[in-house]
Amino acid sequence: MFNLILIILIPFFFLRLLRLLALIQQKEYRLDRLWIYLQTQEGEEEFFNFFPISKKITGIKRPVKTFKIILIGLSVFLLTAILLYFLPLWFLVILFLLYPLLIIGCMLPFVILNEIIKFIYLQKASAKIKEKNPIIIGITGSFGKTSTKLLLAKVLKQKYTVFTTPKSFNNKYSIAKSILANFTNQEIVILEYAAYTKGEIKILTKYFSPQIAVITGISSQHLGLFGNLENLIKAKSELLKVLPENGKIFYNDTDENVVKMITKFNQVKIAYGKNLHKENTNNLNLTFKYQNQLIKTQLIGNHYLINLDGVIKIAENFNLGHKQITKALINFKPNDNFIKSYNSKNGALIIDDGNTSNQKGFEEMINYVKQIKGKNKILLFAGIVDLGEKSQEIHQELAQKCLHVFNLMFYTGIDGKTEFKKILQDQLIDDEKIILEKLKKLNKNDLLLIEGKIKKHILEKI
Structure with missing residues (x-):
């Protein structure tokens, strides 16, 4: 019985490990950013996403391979194996439920080591700058x-x-x-x-x-x-x-x-x-x-x-x-840190502001798109994170500004979706399958504004 439960849970241990490693990497290994994120609706869903088999839950997928993330991953894997070997069966359930805390715990020694390395780098870099003045x-x-x-x-x-x-x-x-x-x-x-x-x-x-x-x-x-x-x-x-x-x-x-x-x-x-x-x-x-x-x-x-x-x-x-x-x-030739435009496979005009998203920049792009005539205007958006208590108010303001500019909106995130859905109603689509199908059908009459970080497999359909 124990072996059967273990066989069933091991794939989900691995999937949760990948997703949570990606999360701590995305939040730059910072406990404060993790804490703020876990207080959001998206963060709660990620923390309690025990069986991550659907791409619908948040934009977290897999970590970028770096030396640090590999070491943290190996530490988690080794500690998990030791705990599963020595502790009784009932502990397996507790471990599975509290797996994010185990991963964060394994991260902390590397964070401390990283701070020491940063200090050494800063001292050397500062000396180099001061020498040349x-x-x-x-x-x-x-x-x-x-x-x-x-x-x-x-x-x-x-x-x-x-x-x-x-x-x-x-x-x-x-x-x-x-x-x-x-x-x-x-x-x-x-x-x-x-x-x-x-x-x-x-x-x-x-x-x-x-x-x-x-x-x-x-x-x-x-x-x-x-x-x-x-x-x-x-x-x-x-x-x-x-x-x-x-x-x-x-x-x-x-x-x-x-x-x-x-x-x-x-x-x-x-x-x-x-x-x-x-x-x-x-x-x-x-x-x-x-x-x-x-x-x-x-x-x-x-x-x-x-x-x-x-x-x-x-x-x-x-x-x-x-x-x-x-x-x-x-x-001056803009790099990927700047907004760019291009045509989709079917000739739709794409304006890509997907490198980052903030309230001011988003408002400016809404006004910019508003001035473009003769296009069916569509917005692809994932919400803005790290807004704290102002999140609801800011997303409501942005939704109101989008209401009379965009004919259709694809919402791929969680934060702010409730506010946008309340205001845009039938203009908003949040079902990923429908979004993917509609993105395939974009044509030369369409203008798509991409705002904020969108999941890679969605962008590939444009």
Whole structure:
């Protein structure tokens, strides 16, 4: 009897292990992010998903193979085998029910070891930077950090040597590792300073203290981790507190939270965000005028105008000329961190904002799609996570804004689905089989906006 029960449960032990390893990897091995996630509806369903045979439950599937995740997985497997061998049959049921706690317990020693490794990397990277003493530009905010960083690096390289971290590398380990690998005495260093809680940016600034700060915007992103907007603003302000007296603050003047945030600091403040305006063209790509010259970029989305205005202000402050700035912006090729557009297999227009999702960016894309005429507009969305107590309110606001823009909506997540379904009603489809069938039938009359991280097997049907 014992052998039969064991044979039945072993596949589910393995499937739960894969899904939960993917979850802790997705949450960056952080207990605070795991705790916030487990308080959401999606997190509850994942925690109590004892028999994970359906793809309908959350977007968690399998972990990315890394040395750390393999070690944690082997530790869990070994400990499970030992417990099953020595303990009585009834303990098997308890172990199966509490398996997530066992996996998290096995994760903790590796988290501690990882913090020690991070400290060593940070010390070495900091020493390397201090030896060469470059100008450090620090970028923080709830959104727009990576796009601003990459655009700014492209422009400043017209006159200076510039180091910046790749993609959206913005935590202690990824920044330190990038500096150790690729910093070679460049004149300017551009870094993102990200945080999930108060104190994290403060730690980063101890190792890499900027002379110039850029504040891109403040929104509800990761509000569940900060607790409230006030704590979030305090966390972002940690970047400004370390600026020298002759430092400079470039700030998004269209964001009232940012304007309020910078008032108590005495450094030179340079506003941006209100100087550029989109030129009406038949092209999806963003076009604007700069010093009476039409600049045709390869960017999709009007909200990039704010980032571009900030980049231009900083470049002018570094004495770059009009021609240098214009050349860089025209030739800038967006990577996967930017919104992109393409045609589906059947000719539908796809606008892909699937790299990340936040309230401000989503609202901007709703307005952008609204301006496009002659298309049957469809939204593919999975909800926004880490919003804490504001989740219901924010999803309700977003649903109202979607109501008269999209003819149809495919909802693949759990967080926010109740709010969207209440408002969109028959316009919303959450049955995955129906979603997959309808995605196959998209045609040249359709426009599909992909917002946030969508499961890979769904995207493959487009």
